[in-house]
Amino acid sequence: MTVEFRLLGGVEVLVDGCRVDLGPARQQRVLAALLIGANQVATVEQLVERVWGEGAPQRARSTLYSYLSRLRHALRPAEEEARIARRSGGYRLSVAPTAADLHRFRALVPLARAAADAGDEDEAARLFEEALALWQGDLCPGTDTPWFNVQRDTAHAELLAAALDRGDLQLRRGRHAELAPVLTDHAERHPLDERIAAQLMLTLYRCGRPADALRHYQELRHRLAAELGIDPGPALRELYRQILVSDPRLAPPDRAVVSPRRAAATPRQLPAIPALFTGRDRERVRLDKLLTPRAEPGDAVPVSTICGTGGVGKTWLALRWAHDRQECWPDGQLYADLRGFTPTGDPLDPYTVLREFLDALGADPAHRPTAPHAQAALYRSLTHGKRLLIVLDNARDTDQVLPLLPGSPTCTVLITSRHQLPGLAAAHGTTHLTLGTLDDSEAHELLGRRLGADRLAAEPAAAAALLRHCAGLPLALSVLAARLTTNPVLTLTALAAELGETATRLDALDTGEPSTDVRAVLASSYRALDPDTARVFRQLAQAPGADIGPAAAAGLTALPAARLRTRLRRLQAHHLLQERGPGRYSCHDLLRSYAVELAATVAPASEGQQALTRVLDHYVHTAYAADRLLMPHRDPIRLVPASPGTHPEHFATHDAAMRWFADEHTVLSAAVDRAERTGHDAHAWQLAWALTTFLARRGRWTDLAALHTTALAAAERADDVAARAESHRTRAFACTETGRLAEAHRELARALALSEASGNRPSLAHTHLALGWLYEREGDHAAALRHDGSAVDLFTNLGNLPWRARALNALAWDHARLGDHPAAVRRGQEALALQEELADARGQAGTWDTLGYAYHHLGDHPQAVDCYRRSLHLNRVLGHRYNEAETLVHLSHTHRATGAIGAARETLRQALALYREIQTPDAEVEQVRALLAELPQSARSAVPRSGP
Known part of the structure; x- marks a missing residue:
């Protein structure tokens, strides 16, 4: 594990190249304060003074303790390399002496000076370059307390001294060409520093610009006189005299290292415009905004990266945009394919590209410096002030790009990469344009x-x-088009059939040429992954749904959350994974096909099998826990044991469980199908069981029937009689609610036979209750009464009070439908008393609706309205949309009976909106519409302000 601490340019911690979340800015200051004084104890008072300064709030100490605790947690993945520990009198951050960039800088500079004193100038130059490259910005930018300001001023003084020592060294070595831009910047920042002035004057003179050197001296002399009332010192005056007379002693030690510029044509290196380019209008507008050329000295170089998965069209977009905007860069366009992810061959050495760029810019190869860093400095000199576009295509990583960045804000850089290049963004503030796949209309246009x-x-x-x-x-679209245009007998239908086979889909996209073979393009991205991240990519192919959340992914991979986040970020950075919504990860179908292929051919067979079992375990145990919150009085089932490494989620509230089901139910349904297809029979029916309550509350009867059709197949294969009866009952329930009553009878007949044959009395009781509801929907209320009465007797004998109460409510409803409304009230109140004692909100919601119906028909309309409103409140809390809609319809009848036509109309409209939302069968929707049509057009009273 490698751990890096950064203070220069921002406070950051990187573990294996991935940034650690350090929390809010002031919390980062605490880490910075400890890190600047690394391996030393800082008292609490010192830390408060460093972080808050003189304006520390009263609760600063307690806030500091909270920050320290969170930082310890954040650094836990790196605790072997860095640890915040309490010591007598304060706190200490224990790290390696050069773990932080500031301390590495302070260690390298003395070594560079010592090498220079010993005459080893090449080693000294290397050490100076390494030290200065660590400075990616100010020390702890944004921190404005007296202590941090002193630390910053001290560090800046050290930086300037090191830069000037390096300048003296490079002048001795004849490397003056690379110094001009750097020294010009130093002179602007420190206009009265005579040492900087001397180096800049000598550099300008050696670069053939003596007039500029003399002009700089005169400007400095006037400034010194005006601001300090003094003249330049003797050394600077002597240098001025030597430049005036062209003193031979000012000549560089070796003239061969000077790189004069030869005449060259304006470089126009962009490849041809992509043929038949389609779409991407929004992206081109975005690039226009991101990459406006700049000219002010203080501006940063405009750099933007188009990133995205292989084959998504990054190069096409870059070239189309660059050709359209050529007039913005009159000094030319440089282009290089860095081959970062080319299926064949290795990435290009950036210094090979750099030498090609120097040739294009007119640098004489015979006088070009040999050291790579000197070549990069010459490149920056030659591009300084020029309006150039540099397109760096197919970049592998930040290190490959850095030497090719110009230093002048008049230049513009456009990079394409499958990687997000976070290091480049952190160091240079680059902007990103993430390129997704084409939408349906763009894809159709391209193929057309x-x-x-x-x-x-x-x-x-x-x-x-x-x-x-x-x-x-x-x-992929282009490959298909190529196959169809080069093979006139191949039809779209035949090719579609070939692609329809998932296992061979990538074969259908194989052109035989690596650059356009979709599998080869995806493989080059995969090969760039480290082994652990590659394994996670293969394992994610086992995810049963279209996307996956972080908790399920942790179960699938058996990784701790922190390590998993690192792997997911790396897959995102390589565009092998997308975060389509907060915490929802997915990849497009071709990437998934490739991952499935890898899982079958590269990884051990057990890897994918174990990953699938773990993720199914996660979903089963989490869904079961969530369902217990939705319906705590439901008869429990015995779950398959959870595999090691699986950590199911747990929810504190009913609402949290409902939100989880709302987010995950599509994935869970896919998991039932996947479990049944792969022989995980217990997982299939148990997951279907756990989904039943949620789907019923949302009125998703078709989904529920399909789910239990799959679950039934799994239960039959496993010869689980109780599970088979449960699925038959649930299918019957869905059929009943959608009007397929004959089919519901067949299902319940099977459930009844299974329950009787196995002697399973709880299953028998639930089947009678389901039969009662079916007969009620058919209008045979006497038969419904018989079956519901049997259910009451069975649940009573079993001692199952929650379901005895449910059966009593069903019996009350039967009495009401038979016209015996006093008996309905008695049975309903008996059920309600049990449900209130058991805190069964779901049961109470149904019983209040039954009582409202009975009171309505007894003529006690105020009592009916009160009962209906209680039922509505509970159904809304429970998220039971279907029952809410039914109760609204019942309430509308009571409003109509009392002449409150406006209230009746509004409740029916609400019910109609709910039925449409949950896709209720058309017959029930039409019934509500008919009731609305029957209402008189004038209303005697408005809707109550509180609503129904």
């Missing part, structure tokens, strides 16, 4: 431009399938 609109229109279903299988990836 390649094949012709008529050909797509002739086979519309096949064209739609091709677009779907390519997942909006421009490279």
Whole structure:
């Protein structure tokens, strides 16, 4: 593990190259204060004074302790390398002596000076370069307390001294060409420093600019006189005299190192405009805003990175935009394919590219410096003040790009990479444009431009399938177009069928040429991963849904949360994974196909199998825990044991459980299918069982029926009789709610037979209760009464009070439907008393609705309205949309009976909106519409202000 601490340019900690979240700015200051004084004890009072200064609040000490605790937690992944420990009198951050960039700088500079004194100028130059390269900005920028300001001033003085020592060294070595931009910047910052002035004057003179050197001396002399009332010192006056007479002693020690510029044509290196470029209008506008050329000396070089997965069209976009804006860079355009992710070959050495750029800019190869850093300095000199566009295509990482960045804000740099290059963003403030796949209309336009609109229109279903299988990836679309245009007998339908086979989909996109083979392009991104991150990429192929959350991913990979976040960030940085929403990770279908292929061919078979089992364990145990909050009185089931490394989620409230199901139910349904297909039969039906309450509350009857069809197949294969009966009952429930009553009877007949044959009395009781509801929906209220009565007797004998109460409510409803409303009230109140004692909110919601119905028909309308409102409140708390809509319909009848037509109309409108939202069968929707149509057009009273 490598741990880096950064203070120069911002307070950062990187573990294996990934940034650690250090919390808010003031918390970062605490770490910076400890880090500047690393391995020394700082008292609490000292830390408060360093972090807050004189304006420390009263609770500064307690806030400091909180910051220290959070920092310890944040540094836990690196605790072997860095630890904040309490010591007598204060706190100490224990780290390696050169773990922080500031301390490495302070260690390297004396070594460089010693090497220079010993005559080893090459080693001295290398050490100075390494030390100065650590400065990516101010020390702890943004911290404005007396202590930090003193530390910053001290560090800046050390930086300037080191830079000037390096300047003297480079002048002795004849490396003056690379010093001009740096010394010009120093002179602007320190206009009265005579040592800087002397170095700049000598540099300008040796670069063939004696007039500029003499002019700088005169400007300094006037400034010294005006501001300090003094003249330049003897050394500077002597240098001025020597420049006037062209003293031979000012000549560089070796003239061969000077790099005069030869005449050269304006470089125009951009490759040809991409053929049939399509879409990306928003992205081109965005690039216009990001990469406006600048000219002020204090401006940063405009640098932007187009990043995205392989084959998404980054180079196409960069070249299209660059060609469209050529007039913005009259001094030329430089281009290099850095081959960072080329399927064949290694990435280009940036200094090879640098030498090519120097040739294009007119540098004479015979007089070019040999040292790479000197070549980079010459490159910056030659680009200084020029309006140039530099396109660096297919960059591997930040280190490959850094030597190729100019120093002048008049230049513009556009980079493409599959990696997000976070180091470049941190050091140079680069902007990012993340390029996604094409949307449906853009993908259709691209394929149409390649094949012709008529050909797509002739086979519309096949064209739609091709677009779907390519997942909006421009490279894949182009490969298909190439196959279709080079093989006239190949039809869209035949090609769509070929791509329809998931296992061979990438074979259909194989052109035989590495640069356009989709598999080869994806493989080059995969090969850039470290082994642990590559394993996580393969394991994520086992995710059963379209996306996955961090907790499920932790179960799938068996990684601690901190290590998993690191791997996920690396996959995102390489654009092998996307965060489509907060905490939701996914990749497009072709990447998933490639990951599945890798899991089958590269990894041990057990890797994928174990990952799938763990993620299914996670979903089963988490869904079960969430369902217990939705329906705590539901009969429990015995779950499959959770695998080691699985950490199911737990929820504190009913609302939290509902939100989790709302976020995950699509993934959970996919997990049921995946479990059944892969022989995880217990996982399949248990997960379906846990999803039932949520789907029923949302009225998703079709989804519920499909889910338990899959669960039933798993239960039959596992010969689990109780699970089979449960799935038959649930399918019957869904059929009942969607009006398929004959099918519901068949399902319940099977459930009844299974329950009786196995002697499972709880299952038998639940089946009678389901039969009661089915007969009620058919209008056979006497049969419903018989079955619900049997359920009451069975639940009573079992001692199952929650379900006895539910059955009593069903019995009350049967009495109400038979016209015996006093009996309905008695049975309803009996059920309600049990449910209130048990705190069964779901049961109470149903019973209040039944009582409202009974009171309405007894003519006690105020009591009915009160009961309905209690039911509505509980259903809304529970998120039971379907029952809420039913109760609204019942309440509308009571409002109509009392003449409150406006209130009746509003409750029906709310019910209709809910039915539409949860996709209720058309028959029930039409019933509500009919009730609305029956209402008189004038209303005697308005809707109550509190609502129904």
